[in-house]
Amino acid sequence: MDRIPKLLIVDDSDYICTQIEKIFINENIEIKKAHDGKNALIAVEEFAPDLILLDVILPDTEGYELYHKVKAIDRNNALIIFLTSKDQDNDVVKGLSLGACDYIKKPFHNEILKSRILIHLEEKKSKDELKKKNYEMEANMKRLNNYAFKDPLTGLYNRRYVEEQIKERIIYGLEQTVLALCDIDNFKHINDDYSHETGDIVLIGIANIMESVSSKVTAVRWGGEEFLIILFNVNHDEAFHIIERIRNDIFNFPFYSKQERFHCSVSIGLNEYNRSLSFIQNLEQVDEALYAGKRNGKNCTIWYDDMIGKQL
Template sequence: MEMSELNSSSELRLKVLKGLSLGVGGLAVLVAIGNVLVSQSYIYASFVMLYALYSWHVYRQTAKTTIFNGHKYIMSASLTLLVIVGTFLKPTASGVFFWTLVFPIIYYLLLGNKAGFIATVCLFVVQMSNIAFQFYAEQYFDMLTMMLNFSFCYVTIAIVSHVYEINRVLAENKLSKLATCDPLTGANNRLALKHRYQALQDQQTAFHLLVLDIDHFKAVNDEYGHDGGDVVLKAVVNTMVDAAGSDNVFRQGGEEFCILLENVTRHDALAVAERIRKEIEHSPVVYQQRAIPVTVSIGITQSEASKGVQDINRQADANLYAAKAGGRNKVVASNG
């Protein structure tokens, strides 16, 4: 699974941008032709045609693997400006004003909650001012009735768009959490670890990798059952989270876990590992009124620019095995 599959917002925004650039861009060509042939608005038609050309450029860009993030803001701003100017320059009867009602939907889908809300409010204020200007310029419609009807329609569409976007993001976050969270312990899972590795490599961020294994965990399961083993796993994760933070703790499988510590010294990484080891050793896990003694072995290594993730994992595992071979309940770190 790739990171893009966990972030459907990026994919949605790209699809909206692609559809907007193709659909509205095509309509812009027709609008430009209509302004030339019908109303002889050559200047306005030129701006509309420029927007259509830019839309075609953006549509071609959406086919590429990477696309300039600012396109969505430029597209939104330029289309908004065309409608505002069209409303201001043309008679109300031309109907340009009605394009305003689709903008809350475009804003929220393309820009997200915060930017979408700001853009929606700003456009509302501008277009209400436009209504007042058109009334004093034309004086053939009831300004109050026009304002009330526009306000009710626009605000209703804006509220629906806002509620939809909020709930869509919440649902996306829940799905992402389910995909990257270990359901038993609440720690991040191997998929989350894979993406964290990728992010650290892309950013060229130095980190220490701590690999932790619960000593004699099979004996715990044999004596206390899998329910007792589950309680031990949860307790170990809680101790790790207290020491390193929930974002840095990952379950690799079974009784093996790892911690990623970014931009810390070797001394700090050792201190975190020793804190975890000592707290687990001195805090027996209580299960069915019985105290289960638990210890852990920890291997530590530091990332290097010349090493890939597999090499770093291999070195951390080697240090973990050295800790176990040395009698368990130990911390072993790479030299240097």
């Protein structure tokens, strides 16, 4: 069902207001009156009109001045028609230059006034419908992007997001960037000993921990039980602190399966992004650090450079 259009008449003359009400008596339009600027502003907030007939001369203000106050509080983007006995061209130009959609001079012909107001109300309806469609389109695009770039289980970003949205920032950006690969230790045993449903709960829980640690974390489900963590604009110590907090928070978080409590650990390899190497080569380095950590007892964080220095 279509929404009933709303018309606000702002004029200090009871006769004019009554005359306009009679013109629209057989139209499906909701009408409200205000006889001064103060009550006009109250009506704009409470009534939310679609169109305002605004007299230029009011007891407490000038219509041109009131126009700006109306626009400052109007949430419905009402169209405004100036209504006045002034007939100088510069008055008309002034009203239209402010942004009014029309300018009607008194005394007016009833049918002409009616026709022009109905045309502008139809214009307002069309604008509102277009705005609604644009909003729905944007919302649908956002949902589609979420489907395209989000992992359906964990809600984290996926590989496609990295490839299409932030890979160029990583490769060509000026920020100091750190990449980390995180792998859940003994994840096969979790699936085998508890269930695949419990394994999914673990993946979701770890994803939530990663995202909650720092606003600088961009966490990506890289595949299976492996996650890529991207940290922009961080130094060496800050990156290590964030990654270590992720590892410790995961280790200390309790999971449950059939009232049995258990804990998980993760191994993490990380390295500052080296822009003299390719993206793939950088990933290979953090992957080497990750598996050095696996060989070194798991549940640890290994810098690639430290791994090379210690020849793990």
